[in-house]
Amino acid sequence: MRIRVEIKGSNELKNALKKIPKNATRRSLGKAAKAGAEPILKSARQKAPVDTGRLRDSLRSTFAYQSSRAVRVQVASSLKPEGGSRHSYDYYQEFGTSFHPAQPFMRPAVDEQHKNAVEETRVTMEVAVLEEVKKLGH
Numbered sequence: 446m447r448i449r450v451e452i453k454g455s456n457e458l459k460n461a462l463k464k465i466p467k468n469a470t471r472r473s474l475g476k477a478a479k480a481g482a483e484p485i486l487k488s489a490r491q492k493a494p495v496d497t498g499r500l501r502d503s504l505r506s507t508f509a510y511q512s513s514r515a516v517r518v519q520v521a522s523s524l525k526p527e528g529g530s531r532h533s534y535d536y537y538q539e540f541g542t543s544f545h546p547a548q549p550f551m552r553p554a555v556d557e558q559h560k561n562a563v564e565e566t567r568v569t570m571e572v573a574v575l576e577e578v579k580k581l582g583h
Contacts, residue, residue, distance in 0.1 A: 465577045467513035473573035475511055478518040481566030482506035486520045488554035494538055500524065503535070
């Protein structure tokens with residue numbers, strides 16, 4: 446499940462992006478993507494089934510890919526498969542098994558928060574780029 450955000454900014458933002466170096470663009474994209482993941486991460490933590498709290502506490506947003514033109518942040522559990530299993534505990538909670546019904550938490554979080562994630566990404570990108578331009582003295 447992915448949310449793709451393409452920022453089509455104001456002329457001010459477009460002009461600002463042209464003024465900053467690639468490493469500054471990369472920093473801005475990273476800040477925006479992490480900020481956009483936050484509403485989904487927070488919602489997933491609230492929705493995760495809790496027995497010991499291990500699943501909820503394992504949820505993280507991490508960079509899956511980053512360049513000066515694109516960034517991908519994933520919201521996922523840091524739990525690893527155990528006992529020769531193909532999947533980790535979070536997978537079985539989300540999708541269920543033949544013995545245990547599904548207790549979805551990630552998909553509902555994405556469905557509920559995707560608009561907030563897009564808006565948070567947009568706002569943070571605008572602020573981050575303008576901060577980078579100010580650092581350069583433009």
